[in-house]
Amino acid sequence: MSSEPSECEDQGARRRLQSAPDASILGVVRARAAGPALLIGLTLAAGACRSELGAPPPLFTAAGEAGAPAGASPPLAPPAVAEPHRELWFASGPGRDAILARERKDFDRAAQLLDQLLSEPGLSEDDRGAALLLRGLDEVRAGQHSAAAGRFAAARGAPSLVALEGRLRLLEGQALLDSGQAGAALEVLSQVPVEGALAAGVLLAVADARQRTSDRAGAREGYERFLADHGGSPRRHEAKVKLARLLAAGSDPTELRGALALFEGLALDVPLSDYGQEASAAIPALEARIGGQRSFVAEQQASRERALARLRELLARGRYDALLKEVDSFLRGAQLARADRCQALFIKASAVFKQRRRAEARPIYEGAAAECKKAGESDTEVRARYQAGRGRYAEGKYERAARDFQALARDFPSHSYADDAMVLAGESWAELAEREREREAYERALEIGGDMAAEARRRLIVRAFVDERFADAAGLTDQGLLDHGLELGERAKLHYYRGRALQRLGRGDEALTAWEEVIRIAPLSYPALQALSRLRDAGEGPLARGLALLEEPRGALTELSLPPVPAAGRARILASLGLGEEAQSELQDAGVGGWPAASVLAQAGLFAESQRLIGGLGGAWRQSPPVGERRRLWELAHPLAFEEIIRAGEPGHQVPPLLTFAIMQTESRFDPGATSWAGARGLVQLMPGTAKDLAQKSGISDYSPARLYEPAFNLDLGMRYLGRLVLRFGGDEAAAALAIPSYNAGAGAVDRWITKLGDRELDLLIESIPFDETRKYTQSVLERWWIYRWVYASPEATPAERVLYLPLELPAKGSAGGAAAG
Numbered sequence: 001m002s003s004e005p006s007e008c009e010d011q012g013a014r015r016r017l018q019s020a021p022d023a024s025i026l027g028v029v030r031a032r033a034a035g036p037a038l039l040i041g042l043t044l045a046a047g048a049c050r051s052e053l054g055a056p057p058p059l060f061t062a063a064g065e066a067g068a069p070a071g072a073s074p075p076l077a078p079p080a081v082a083e084p085h086r087e088l089w090f091a092s093g094p095g096r097d098a099i100l101a102r103e104r105k106d107f108d109r110a111a112q113l114l115d116q117l118l119s120e121p122g123l124s125e126d127d128r129g130a131a132l133l134l135r136g137l138d139e140v141r142a143g144q145h146s147a148a149a150g151r152f153a154a155a156r157g158a159p160s161l162v163a164l165e166g167r168l169r170l171l172e173g174q175a176l177l178d179s180g181q182a183g184a185a186l187e188v189l190s191q192v193p194v195e196g197a198l199a200a201g202v203l204l205a206v207a208d209a210r211q212r213t214s215d216r217a218g219a220r221e222g223y224e225r226f227l228a229d230h231g232g233s234p235r236r237h238e239a240k241v242k243l244a245r246l247l248a249a250g251s252d253p254t255e256l257r258g259a260l261a262l263f264e265g266l267a268l269d270v271p272l273s274d275y276g277q278e279a280s281a282a283i284p285a286l287e288a289r290i291g292g293q294r295s296f297v298a299e300q301q302a303s304r305e306r307a308l309a310r311l312r313e314l315l316a317r318g319r320y321d322a323l324l325k326e327v328d329s330f331l332r333g334a335q336l337a338r339a340d341r342c343q344a345l346f347i348k349a350s351a352v353f354k355q356r357r358r359a360e361a362r363p364i365y366e367g368a369a370a371e372c373k374k375a376g377e378s379d380t381e382v383r384a385r386y387q388a389g390r391g392r393y394a395e396g397k398y399e400r401a402a403r404d405f406q407a408l409a410r411d412f413p414s415h416s417y418a419d420d421a422m423v424l425a426g427e428s429w430a431e432l433a434e435r436e437r438e439r440e441a442y443e444r445a446l447e448i449g450g451d452m453a454a455e456a457r458r459r460l461i462v463r464a465f466v467d468e469r470f471a472d473a474a475g476l477t478d479q480g481l482l483d484h485g486l487e488l489g490e491r492a493k494l495h496y497y498r499g500r501a502l503q504r505l506g507r508g509d510e511a512l513t514a515w516e517e518v519i520r521i522a523p524l525s526y527p528a529l530q531a532l533s534r535l536r537d538a539g540e541g542p543l544a545r546g547l548a549l550l551e552e553p554r555g556a557l558t559e560l561s562l563p564p565v566p567a568a569g570r571a572r573i574l575a576s577l578g579l580g581e582e583a584q585s586e587l588q589d590a591g592v593g594g595w596p597a598a599s600v601l602a603q604a605g606l607f608a609e610s611q612r613l614i615g616g617l618g619g620a621w622r623q624s625p626p627v628g629e630r631r632r633l634w635e636l637a638h639p640l641a642f643e644e645i646i647r648a649g650e651p652g653h654q655v656p657p658l659l660t661f662a663i664m665q666t667e668s669r670f671d672p673g674a675t676s677w678a679g680a681r682g683l684v685q686l687m688p689g690t691a692k693d694l695a696q697k698s699g700i701s702d703y704s705p706a707r708l709y710e711p712a713f714n715l716d717l718g719m720r721y722l723g724r725l726v727l728r729f730g731g732d733e734a735a736a737a738l739a740i741p742s743y744n745a746g747a748g749a750v751d752r753w754i755t756k757l758g759d760r761e762l763d764l765l766i767e768s769i770p771f772d773e774t775r776k777y778t779q780s781v782l783e784r785w786w787i788y789r790w791v792y793a794s795p796e797a798t799p800a801e802r803v804l805y806l807p808l809e810l811p812a813k814g815s816a817g818g819a820a821a822g
Contacts (some may be wrong), residue, residue, distance in 0.1 A: 059642050073345030084312055085601060089130050089576040093117070093183060100132060101579040103605045104711050105672070109140050129158020130577060133168065136704065137579075140175060149175035163570050167582070168742075174205050182212035196567060197589035200230040204239060220246055240266055241275045248286060264302065271310040271341065272317060288567045304333070304340050311347045318677055320351040324774045327351070331444055338375035347373055353387060354677070362391025371703050379415075382408065393428055402428035406441070409448070419450035427770070439463060454480070454490050461497050462767050466760065474501035478530075492522035496531050500763070503534075512542050513796045519549045522636070523625040524790060526783035530763050533806045547799040550790070555624035560595050560635060568592055571600050580606025599636055607641055607670035626791055638787050641670040642683070645715050653723035658792065660684070662721055662784035663743065666777060681708035691717050730811040733804060737762060740781045740810055745774040754810065761808040782806070 019661050090096040098113035101626050114135045117123065123131070136151030152172035156165055174191035175181075186209040192202050195213035207222025223243035227236065244262035247255040263279035263286065270276040314323035327348045331341065345368035353361035365388035372381035392401035405425035409418040426441030442463075445456035457480050464473035477498035481491065499514030515531035522528050535542040560566040567590035574583035583604045588595045594617060601610035614637050626634035638661070646660045667685040668674035680687050686694075688705040694717050695703035707713045725739035728747060742750045747772075757768050786804045793802040 021083065034325045036709065041481075061749075078589060078801065083104055088575060088578065089573075090127065095131060097357075098131075102134070102138075103578055105709075107141060108140055111135065114138070122166060126158045126160040129155040129161045132158075133161070133164075133575060136171065136175070140171075140178075145175045146181075149179065149181075161573070163566065163573060166196075166198050167570070170198055170201055170205065173209070174201075176211055177205060177212070181361060182209045185209045197570075197585040200233050200235065203229070204235060207239075211242070216246065237270050237273065237275045241278060244279070244282070248282065253290065256286060256290050260290060264267070264271060264306075267306045268309045270313075271306065272313045272319075276310075276313075300335070302473070304336070308340065308343055308347075308765065315347055315351055315354075318679065334496055338371055339377055342368055342372035342375045342380055346380055347386070349387065353391070358391045362388050362395065365391060380411075382412050382415050382417050386421060389424060392706055393424070393431075394634045398428045398431040400439070401425075402432075402441070407584050413448070416450060418451040419445045419448040419456070422448065423452050423456055425460070426456070430511035435463070435467070443623065454486065458493070458572045458767070462764060463499075465500070465764055466768075468504075469818070470501045470504040474498060474505065474531070477501065484705060488522050488622065489525055489527065492518045492525050492527035495521070496527040496534075499531065499534065500555035512538060512545075515542075516546060516549065519546050520624060524622070524783070524787050526786075527780040529782060529786045529804060530806060532803050536800070536803075537808070543800060547803070550625045551627060552625065553627045553630070555621075557629050558595055558621065560599055560632065561593060562596050563590065564691065565590050575600045575604035578605050580604035580609070584609060589711065595633070595636070602639055607639070608668075608674070610636075611665075611669040631791065634791050636785065638665065638784060638791060639670070640792065642711050642715060645712050648718070649716055650723075652697055653719040654727060654731070656736055656785075657724045658788040659726075659736060659781075659785050660715065660722065661788050662781045663718070663722060663740075664715070665784055666781050672709055674716065681705070682714035683711055684714055684722075686714060686717055686721075694721055729813055732811070734762075735783065735811045736785070737766065737778070737806055741766075741769060741774050741778045744777045745769075745771055749774075754813075758810060762806060762810055765810065 002533055020459075028767040046289060088096050088099050090099065094113040094117045099118070101107075101110040101113060103144045114131050117131050118128065118135065132151045132155040136148040136155065139145070139148035139151060149172045152175060154167050155161060156168045161168065169188055170193045173185045173192070176185035176188060186206065189202060189206050189209060192198060194202050203226040204220055207219045207226065210216075211219035220243065223239050223246070226233075226239045227243070230236065233239075240262045244259045244266070247259035247262070250256070258490070260283065263282050266273075266275050266279035267283065271280070307326075311323055311327055311330065314320075314326065317497035324753055327344055330336075330344050331348075336344075339382060345364060349361045349364035349368055354362060355804040365384045369381050369384035369388060385404070389401050389408065392398075394405060401672075402425045405421040405428065409421040409425070409717060412418055422441050426438045426445070428442055429435075429438040439460065442456040446453050446460070458474060461473050461476050464470070464476060477494045480486070480494045481498070486494070493519045495514050499511040499518070502508075503511035512535065515534050517532040518525075518793070519528045532543065532546050535546040562572065567586045571583040571586035571590070571592070574580075574586060580601055583600055584597075584606060587593070587600060592600075593613065595614075598610045598613040598617075601607075601613065621630075621633050624630050640661065641664070649655070650657055650660055664670060664683050668683050668714075670683065672683050674683070674685065676685055677682050681691075684709050688708065691704050691705075691708055700717075707716075722739065722743060725742045725747060726735050728742070729735035729738040738754075741753075753765070753769060757765055760768060766775065766778055769778065782804070789804060790802045
């Protein structure tokens with residue numbers, strides 16, 4: 001297992017407003033309105049498809065902002081066509097704008113644009129069909145099902161939509177069903193083949209129609225076939241509850257037992273959903289009707305299992321107050337088995353811990369560990385002891401925490417937490433300035449050789465630099481580079497610090513070679529960014545050699561086109577209409593994955609899914625810089641989502657150009673509906689409380705937490721906050737290296753780290769950030785920001801201007817009393 005990320009101690013301050021002085025913001029700006037289209041089967045690039053929920057957002061909320069600061073690049077002129085790098089069904093005009101408005105969740109605006117388009121007398125049959133399809137979807141969302149059915153039926157007349165006839169009939173039939181016309185729905189649905197991507201939807205809709213036309217046997221057959229053929233479908237719980245209701249309505253004992261089994265499964269699998277709660281309410285009555293089927297002990301155990309499932313779900317959803325009330329009631333239950341008490345105490349402690357009450361959680365974890373030991377639940381015992389140690393650390397009892405972690409590793413040397421425990425033991429000794437014990441703990445973690453070995457080595461290297469043991473640092477990097485299983489980024493970082501150690505040992509030429517190797521193996525990585533900065537320090541010649549490595553074409557080209565199968569053709573059409581989820585279902589049916597699937601999803605605006613697909617493709621493609629055709633991969637992996645909003649907002653909010661894209665990608669993978677376990681919302685993950693404070697100080701009167709899911713509103717507030725953080729640390733590009741961790745952990749935390757570690761050079765300071773989450777976050781954002789700059793920079797920018805420079809000296813902090821952006 002991997003070590004749990006060290007959660008930011010100052011989560012409440014994570015998005016806190018900071019005042020800052022006026023300052024210039026320097027940077028390379030993407031001066032072209034759009035790059036060449038990505039010809040990937042169809043032309044594919046960035047977008048943002050979202051769930052059709054929520055109120056429509058404003059186009060942009062930052063009217064009346066102050067101009068860009070002196071020295072900043074001017075804002076880009078709006079392109080003649082919105083998001084020109086995307087090939088949508090409509091090349092321009094209200095149809096194209098409607099697709100993009102739907103992606104922004106501005107459904108009212110989309111409906112207006114589509115009505116405008118449909119009123120045009122000269123509209124082609126194909127464009128009319130596409131507009132009718134989209135307008136019908138908007139009417140479904142608005143609950144106007146009968147009108148939507150008419151739209152879908154009319155859309156079938158478009159010649160270019162003939163490939164979507166089955167889907168259009170399914171939409172029509174479902175709309176008729178939802179409008180109360182079950183007989184008409186059944187007639188339409190009977191003409192849709194039960195095959196391909198539509199099979200599951202057709203089966204469920206037909207079963208619903210048969211149930212509503214009193215064809216009980218047909219409905220039961222349909223639901224059972226759905227569950228047999230599509231048991232992993234996201235709609236499986238819906239089918240289960242419908243089948244359970246149908247069976248429970250009868251009197252046959254076998255059917256009643258079947259209904260009970262379905263309801264019990266729902267109560268365990270989705271206890272907090274409407275289906276789970278309906279199931280929990282139905283179970284006692286069903287048990288009474290069946291009678292005598294289980295012993296009292298069995299009934300009690302089933303009840304406890306349902307209660308524990310509910311507690312786990314409450315924990316997963318972050319509903320800690322409700323959990324703590326229910327778990328205490330559960331723990332007071334009579335004849336509670338030790339294993340159940342072990343699990344319940346662990347869940348309770350976790351709820352307290354996740355509320356940042358780590359010291360309070362510690363004794364609960366210790367109680368859980370004791371119960372788990374008696375129950376023989378060794379895995380939960382280990383996790384409870386590990387978390388209890390983290391509680392000791394939070395209390396500032398570092399020596400006791402260190403000894404507890406060491407004891408855990410000694411008692412369970414083969415457990416996957418053993419190396420994690422030794423790393424945290426070293427961290428605890430570090431707080432006491434016990435450098436030898438710190439070092440011994442990390443060395444022990446390295447000996448254990450688990451998945452934390454690389455982390456232990458990294459900490460040993462940082463400690464060697466701080467202690468000026470440069471030969472030891474070089475030795476550690478050399479030792480690490482012998483490990484052929486290292487990830488690309490880890491290997492590149494070892495080469496970087498090997499160069500730093502060699503430089504300090506007076507072996508300058510070898511240092512330059514090491515830094516060039518970083519760029520060669522991981523050309524646009526965070527370690528390569530640091531390596532290029534050191535080459536720049538060394539002079540124009542070394543920098544030129546490093547930059548030349550970024551222009552070398554390498555590696556075979558990746559096949560990105562779609563296969564010539566009907567499902568892929570349907571996916572292409574749906575993607576051009578911005579219907580990402582529908583396009584994804586067709587791709588899955590066609591067995592299309594990897595880069596071609598990611599390309600289609602990005603074209604449709606289903607960005608989070610596209611990013612997940614790319615994330616699962618490994619990092620080998622990153623070994624080739626974005627040269628020639630390889631550039632397509634980098635553009636697809638780092639798209640210009642919500643470009644118009646960001647292009648308009650960054651200059652006025654004094655955010656270095658393109659930095660917002662890197663923040664957004666790291667925070668949410670471009671998903672406006674993202675919600676973190678801590679409650680942060682939207683594209684740039686703003687906490688509701690601090691977002692409200694920021695809105696009030698910025699004069700925005702129409703704030704509500706729900707609006708944080710609106711792309712324009714969320715990005716506007718995020719850019720305001722980000723710009724102020726940049727100004728707080730000096731206002732230039734190097735200031736972003738401190739603004740970025742401030743965005744994640746709070747500026748107060750960064751101030752404390754600078755006070756404690758400010759004698760370290762910037763690269764070592766970043767490596768010394770004590771929160772694992774924040775350290776990784778900072779490096780990830782810096783890497784992505786550099787990629788955006790390199791890929792999307794102005795054609796007039798020189799290669800040196802496209803590279804972010806990170807000096808070794810810390811940025812100077814601005815005064816607290818200056819004006820702030822926005």
